[in-house]
Every structure is written in structure tokens, then in C-alpha cells.
Amino acid sequence: MTKLLTQNILNHITLSQKEIDSFCNLFDQKEVQKKHFLLREGQICKFEGFVTKGLFRVYHIDSNGFEQVLYFAQENWWITDIDSFTNETPSQLYIQALEDSEVLLISKKDKEFAYGNIPKIEKLFRIMTQKTHISLQRRMIDNLSKTADQRYIDFIEKYPNLFQRLTNLQIAAYLGISHEFLSKIRRKIASK
Amino acid sequence: MTKLLTQNILNHITLSQKEIDSFCNLFDQKEVQKKHFLLREGQICKFEGFVTKGLFRVYHIDSNGFEQVLYFAQENWWITDIDSFTNETPSQLYIQALEDSEVLLISKKDKEFAYGNIPKIEKLFRIMTQKTHISLQRRMIDNLSKTADQRYIDFIEKYPNLFQRLTNLQIAAYLGISHEFLSKIRRKIASK
DNA sequence: TTCATTTATTGAACTTGTTCAATGTTTTTA
DNA sequence: TAAAAACATTGAACAAGTTCAATAAATGAA
Numbered sequence: 001m002t003k004l005l006t007q008n009i010l011n012h013i014t015l016s017q018k019e020i021d022s023f024c025n026l027f028d029q030k031e032v033q034k035k036h037f038l039l040r041e042g043q044i045c046k047f048e049g050f051v052t053k054g055l056f057r058v059y060h061i062d063s064n065g066f067e068q069v070l071y072f073a074q075e076n077w078w079i080t081d082i083d084s085f086t087n088e089t090p091s092q093l094y095i096q097a098l099e100d101s102e103v104l105l106i107s108k109k110d111k112e113f114a115y116g117n118i119p120k121i122e123k124l125f126r127i128m129t130q131k132t133h134i135s136l137q138r139r140m141i142d143n144l145s146k147t148a149d150q151r152y153i154d155f156i157e158k159y160p161n162l163f164q165r166l167t168n169l170q171i172a173a174y175l176g177i178s179h180e181f182l183s184k185i186r187r188k189i190a191s192k
Numbered sequence: 193m194t195k196l197l198t199q200n201i202l203n204h205i206t207l208s209q210k211e212i213d214s215f216c217n218l219f220d221q222k223e224v225q226k227k228h229f230l231l232r233e234g235q236i237c238k239f240e241g242f243v244t245k246g247l248f249r250v251y252h253i254d255s256n257g258f259e260q261v262l263y264f265a266q267e268n269w270w271i272t273d274i275d276s277f278t279n280e281t282p283s284q285l286y287i288q289a290l291e292d293s294e295v296l297l298i299s300k301k302d303k304e305f306a307y308g309n310i311p312k313i314e315k316l317f318r319i320m321t322q323k324t325h326i327s328l329q330r331r332m333i334d335n336l337s338k339t340a341d342q343r344y345i346d347f348i349e350k351y352p353n354l355f356q357r358l359t360n361l362q363i364a365a366y367l368g369i370s371h372e373f374l375s376k377i378r379r380k381i382a383s384k
Numbered sequence: 385t386t387c388a389t390t391t392a393t394t395g396a397a398c399t400t401g402t403t404c405a406a407t408g409t410t411t412t413t414a
Numbered sequence: 415t416a417a418a419a420a421c422a423t424t425g426a427a428c429a430a431g432t433t434c435a436a437t438a439a440a441t442g443a444a
Contacts (some may be wrong), residue, residue: 062337070333083326092333119311126318133325134275136332141262141284143335144368145254148401167421176336181401183423340431359391373431375393 001029004052005104008076012127019118026114027104032056032097038079039095045084047105051077054101055165059094059173069174072098072162078128079103098170148177149185193221196244197296200268204319211310218306219296224248224289230271231287237276239297243269246293247357251286251365261366264290264354270320271295290362340369341377 002024009015015023027050032038039045041061056073058081070093073079084091085108106114114121142151152175156163163171168186172179194216201207207215219242224230231237233253243265250271251261262285265271276283277300298306306313334343344367348355355363360378364371 060333060337064337066337068333068336070329082322083329086322086326115315119314122311122314122318123307126314126321129318129321129325130274130278133321133328134278136325136328137262137275140328140332140335141252141260143332144260145252145256145258169421178402179422180403180424184401187423361391370432371392372394372433376431379393 001052002027002104004076005050008050009124013120013124015118015120019120023114023118023121024104026110027106030103030105032101032103034097034100037094037096038103039081039084039091039093041092041094042090043084044088045081045091045093046107048078048080048085048108048111049103049105051075051079052102052104054097054099055162056095056097056101056103057170057173059096060092061094067173068176069170072159072166072170072174074162074165078132082129099165143176148175148181149188151175152182152185153189193244194219194296196268197242200242201316205312205316207310207312211312215306215310215313216296218302219298222295222297224293224295226289226292229286229288230295231273231276231283231285233284233286234282235276236280237273237283237285238299240270240272240277240300240303241295241297243267243271244294244296246289246291247354248287248289248293248295249362249365251288252284253286259365260368261362264351264358264362264366266354266357270324274321291357335368340367340373341380343367344374344377345381 005024005027006020009020009023029052032054038047038049038056051073053075056079057069058071058073058079059067059069061067079095081091081093081095083089084093088108115125142154146154152171155171155175168182169179172182175182177185197216197219198212201212201215221244222241224246230239230241230248245267248265248271249261250263250265250273251259253259271287273283273285273287275281276285280300307317334346338346344363347363347367360374361371364374367374369377
């Protein structure tokens, strides 16, 4: 059950079997049906999660009712609203399963426990946060500098697997464009 | 000389005087004249820096020659290209002083040393990386959901001090719009 | 202080992307 | 398997933002 998680951790740092077991034991498995929510706006995010099956979208709804996707999380990805989780403030985000999914969840208390009792866990999350920050930094630059056409082409190249599993509606919400415009981009690309 | 740095660290974690001294000793002070560079595209970023005086911009030049500002760093802010520094890959960024400035720099080797010898430093950077990630996440959502007018108004509110010290050219490059369009936004706002 | 350079403003034409409404297609569910 | 719901496409009118070129204003260096 925690095989994927173990693998993921060992990808970042080295831990003894004992440390791994003790850390993995802090997680609870949860099944989340398609369209069900792990988190809604206004709630305080009480968990950090590791996806073992399925696919989630983490998104925001703006004042005009439009949805913006912050990121998608499929198998082997971590999900949380780090803002709400860290500061214990109401979330501005929704986390919804786009397929029948399974996650391993750890609470803030248990995570703090791990920080205190397994020193390398501090390093693990330092490294993981760095990596997600680096990706977001790259995405920020792309969003500032590239046209929607190019961002769409980049998305397909970078996440061919996600591309297969997502609707154009979801991809448009990630790229920051209307789905109608995405449709026109697709036609333009196809006609080449 | 390291008073600001000490204050900044104690804002995030608690350290003994001895730990503080031992960590602060790993930094070298450097003066950077206005318009001079701490880092240029193609170089590997060898430092993590803490600004004690002045103002820097961290920016990217895209394939069309346009500049996008990833962030500004004034006194009490940290600067680095975390991507290049962490992965030891050529940077895509420029870091330039916009005023005569002073920074405290730590090398990768010394930072690794600190991780190994002062356990709480791991926590310090985990927390700091989380915070910068949270800000970037908020900025990403704003960029996806808000119009340029609103982003400009938000910028002034959020960074009134930076706003005073920056030209409209720099602000436009941060907001992701042309400076001509920013000029039109300013006129529109002024006429209200 | 003056000349050169950088920064800011403006207007007109243009491009990118949105909105709305209609229609067709696919997927889900009863 | 039929009906409903969600998703995708299209066109036309519109809004947001760019580009280019000209000019004015502010700043910096000699």
C-alpha cells in the first residue's frame, strides 16, 4: 500500500527501513470517488496527501466564477494547499478527484511529529518544496513570456500522460484561457 | 554587518547565539554597483544571497528579447536562482542591482556544511522555501485570474515601498504587460 | 549646466483572447 | 438503450493588450 510512497521518498533522500516504516505509518489511506472533494474553499487544509491512484485537480474560483487550475496531481504526486496547511488559514482552493482515486494522508500533527523524530524528514520536505517551487517558477516565466498556443504545445509535450486523461476544459483552466479559445488553437494546430 | 540577517533568521526559527554566529560566519559581504550583475544567463548560480542594502531584480529574457521579472529583492530579502543553484545547471536568469547594493553571500558548499552541522538550518530553509512558494502560488493564481489593471493596483497596495523605487518599465515587466499599456492603465486610474 | 540617455505618454492599427449563442458530439446514468 | 448531462466546436462581435512611431519629460554624466 505504501510501496509507491516509499519509492517516492527514496528518490529524494536515503532512509533506513525502520525510518521509512515509522514515517509511512503516519499516513492514512483514503478513497475519493470521481467528482468528490478532498478540500473546498473556506476549509482549513488539514492534510498533506500522496496520490497512489487516480487524478486530482487543485483549483481556484475567482470573483467572476471562473476556474483556474493551479496544478493536477496524478499517481506519485503530492497534494495539499500548502498555504492553508502551513498557516492554518481558510483555503482559497478546491481539491477534487477527476477519477476514482486513492490518497495517503498525513495530518499536520503527525508531520510535525516526523519533523521532530526523524531528522531527515525535514530534509525531505525541504527538497520537495524546492522542487515544486522550481517548477512553479518555470511555469510563471512561461506564463509571462509565451503565447497560449505555445503553452498548449508545451503542456502536451511535458505531460503527454495528463493530456490523455484531461478534458480540454481542464487544460484550458490550467493554461489560463477560455475553452473556446483552446478549441480554436487546436483547430489551427491540426490544420498545419 | 549581519544584524539584519540574524533578525531575519530569528523571524523563522530559534537558534542559540553560537549557532547564529557559526551560520553567519559562512557569509561573505559583497557590494554590487547599480546596473551590475550578480548573475547572468548561462552561468551556474553559485550563491544564495541576503540583501542588506539596495534593490535587485531577478529577470528572464525570452526568445523575442522581452524581459520578464520573476521578483524584486530589496533589503531583508533573499536572492538566488534556486533552479540553477540546486541543480547546478546553467541559469536562465539575470540578477541585476537596480541601486547601489550590498548582499551577504553563502556558497553551496558552505550551505551544505550548515545543513550537516546546524540541524535547524534545514528547518530554516524548509520554512523559507515554503513561504516563497506560497507567495508565488498566490501570484500565479492572480496572473491567471486578474486583469492587468487589477494586478497593477494590487502591486501598489502590496509593495508600496517597491513601487516608489521602481520605474514603470520594471513594474510592467513584473506584471507581464508592455510599458505602453501600463502607461494607459495609469492614465485610466488617474482620471477616475 | 548642457547634452545624451533613459523613461513615460500618446494615438492608431493590429493581434490575441473573450463572450455569447447556437450546434454537434461524447459520456454518463437511469 | 434512450435521455440527460457534460464536453467540444464554430462564428461573430467585442475587449484586452501589443506594436510601432512620434514626442515629451526626467535623469545622469561630463
